[in-house]
Amino acid sequence: MTSNAPQVAGQGVGIPYPLLLVAELSYVCPLHCPYCSNPTGILGTKRSTELKTDDWTRVFGEAGKLGVLQLALTGGEPLLRKDLEELCTAGRDAGMYSTLVTSALPNLTERLPGLQAAGLDHVQISIQHSNREESDRIGGAVSYDKKLEAARRVVELGMPLTINVVLHRDNLDDVGELIDLAASLGARRLELANTQYHGWATVNRAALLPTLEQVTRGEQVVNEKRAQYGSSLDILWVLPDIFEDLPKPCMGGWASDAIILDPTGRALPCQSAATIPDLEHLSVTEHSLFDIWFDSETFNRFRGTDWMQDPCQTCPLQRQHIDFGGCRCQALALTGDITATDPVCHLSPHHGALVAKREELLAVRDEDRPAYVYRTTSPARG
Amino acid sequence: MSDVHVPRLASGVRLHRDEVRARDVLLFPEGALVLNDTATQVLAFCDGVRTFDEVVAAVSELYGGADVRDDVAELLAGIRDQGLMDRDDE
Numbered sequence: 188m189t190s191n192a193p194q195v196a197g198q199g200v201g202i203p204y205p206l207l208l209v210a211e212l213s214y215v216c217p218l219h220c221p222y223c224s225n226p227t228g229i230l231g232t233k234r235s236t237e238l239k240t241d242d243w244t245r246v247f248g249e250a251g252k253l254g255v256l257q258l259a260l261t262g263g264e265p266l267l268r269k270d271l272e273e274l275c276t277a278g279r280d281a282g283m284y285s286t287l288v289t290s291a292l293p294n295l296t297e298r299l300p301g302l303q304a305a306g307l308d309h310v311q312i313s314i315q316h317s318n319r320e321e322s323d324r325i326g327g328a329v330s331y332d333k334k335l336e337a338a339r340r341v342v343e344l345g346m347p348l349t350i351n352v353v354l355h356r357d358n359l360d361d362v363g364e365l366i367d368l369a370a371s372l373g374a375r376r377l378e379l380a381n382t383q384y385h386g387w388a389t390v391n392r393a394a395l396l397p398t399l400e401q402v403t404r405g406e407q408v409v410n411e412k413r414a415q416y417g418s419s420l421d422i423l424w425v426l427p428d429i430f431e432d433l434p435k436p437c438m439g440g441w442a443s444d445a446i447i448l449d450p451t452g453r454a455l456p457c458q459s460a461a462t463i464p465d466l467e468h469l470s471v472t473e474h475s476l477f478d479i480w481f482d483s484e485t486f487n488r489f490r491g492t493d494w495m496q497d498p499c500q501t502c503p504l505q506r507q508h509i510d511f512g513g514c515r516c517q518a519l520a521l522t523g524d525i526t527a528t529d530p531v532c533h534l535s536p537h538h539g540a541l542v543a544k545r546e547e548l549l550a551v552r553d554e555d556r557p558a559y560v561y562r563t564t565s566p567a568r569g
Numbered sequence: 570m571s572d573v574h575v576p577r578l579a580s581g582v583r584l585h586r587d588e589v590r591a592r593d594v595l596l597f598p599e600g601a602l603v604l605n606d607t608a609t610q611v612l613a614f615c616d617g618v619r620t621f622d623e624v625v626a627a628v629s630e631l632y633g634g635a636d637v638r639d640d641v642a643e644l645l646a647g648i649r650d651q652g653l654m655d656r657d658d659e
């Protein structure tokens with residue numbers, strides 16, 4: 188037995204086969220989380236543009252042949268697809284391990300036995316806060332009780348349960364209670380992911396950005412709780428990179444192990460990559476997943492290190508293969524240059540501007556914080 | 570010394586043949602563990618019916634009657650430590 192991160196050379200020289208397919212089945216969602224990483228462009232999307240059952244089934248088959256081992260069924264809210272059971276079976280038939288990433292609304296509890304029988308392996312449920320009123324307020328919909336009910340049902344059925352919480356100013360002080368809640372529900376994993384500022388989260392940055400003290404305290408609580416719960420609960424804690432001075436390897440490196448498909452079937456190496464203007468969006472309705480992965484300009488664009496400029500090109504820390512120059516979307520958003528070094532990096536000439544922006548946001552007093560702009564696909568809600 | 574506990578994969582963990590990379594893996598939430606040939610052989614006998622002693626006997630037969638008891642125990646303990654196996658006696 189060896190490591191956890193299998194990497195095997197694929198077709199093109201040095202291109203590994205992909206390991207993960209993220210299938211965003213529908214952008215519509217019963218919740219309206221202000222930190223949602225979906226693009227703001229989803230406003231006004233129509234369900235009629237979503238891929239049909241046959242398309243998804245075919246693509247899952249292609250993914251299995253391409254070596255994909257993990258399938259994430261997500262959205263928006265994947266439960267809004269009436270054919271979700273069929274899609275679970277297609278995933279299983281293709282040999283992939285499937286995870287349903289869900290808000291639990293509208294009807295997870297009722298559908299669970301059918302989904303399990305259809306081949307679903309694992310359920311990940313989001314919770315917004317350990318307090319019912321707060322959770323419902325942050326999610327923009329009454330949902331807390333249904334989430335807990337569904338989580339308990341997952342465990343009763345003997346399926347592995349992950350709880351995931353996106354952290355920000357309004358729930359970071361609640362981390363201890365959230366961990367206790369996840370443990371009491373019987374979760375095996377808890378993902379505590381500090382908000383990354385993409386999509387709707389960018390719009391709500393001034394409302395969501397926590398203080399450094401909150402983040403530091405949160406980390407302490409996580410360490411205490413890890414000692415308390417030991418191996419019975421696997422707690423993942425992801426720092427917000429706005430507080431760091433070295434970037435994260437976005438998606439483990441551009442197009443290194445994942446394919447994201449949006450509800451219309453457009454393939455991208457990362458969800459936020461939809462914000463890159465001149466990136467061609469190839470659809471699985473016109474191209475095979477194989478061609479998209481190995482041969483498309485989009486997926487090859489930032490593979491390797493040839494595209495990098497300085498300081499990355501001549502990085503004094505030799506981190507080119509560790510962080511791959513950071514997030515492309517963030518580099519574009521903050522410098523206007525898609526091949527620039529991610530400004531999170533202290534070696535970036537734009538790092539100072541990022542720090543100044545952060546300080547400006549942190550200086551906003553609580554009473555002056557803007558209200559949430561709730562995420563929605565409906566222009567009427569606005 | 571006999572050991573009649575029944576080793577089995579934890580719920581939500583599956584053995585999978587990864588054809589593209591020509592190897593076997595254990596799949597579990599958000600991860601994969603690459604198995605070597607011996608591990609695959611041992612896990613194939615952990616069907617939730619065979620006791621530990623029976624698994625050892627079956628593996629031993631594959632290796633011409635060699636004493637594989639400690640190796641099998643160590644291998645299964647390693648997988649258990651990662652939360653991927655259960656015993657029926659706890």
Ligand code: SF4
Nearest residue numbers: 216218219220223263
């Ligand atoms: S983050 Fe919230 S609004 Fe966005 S898809 Fe998930 S549950 Fe829906």
Ligand code: SF4
Nearest residue numbers: 499502506507512532
């Ligand atoms: S200069 Fe580039 S490669 Fe070096 S640490 Fe910064 S982002 Fe990473």
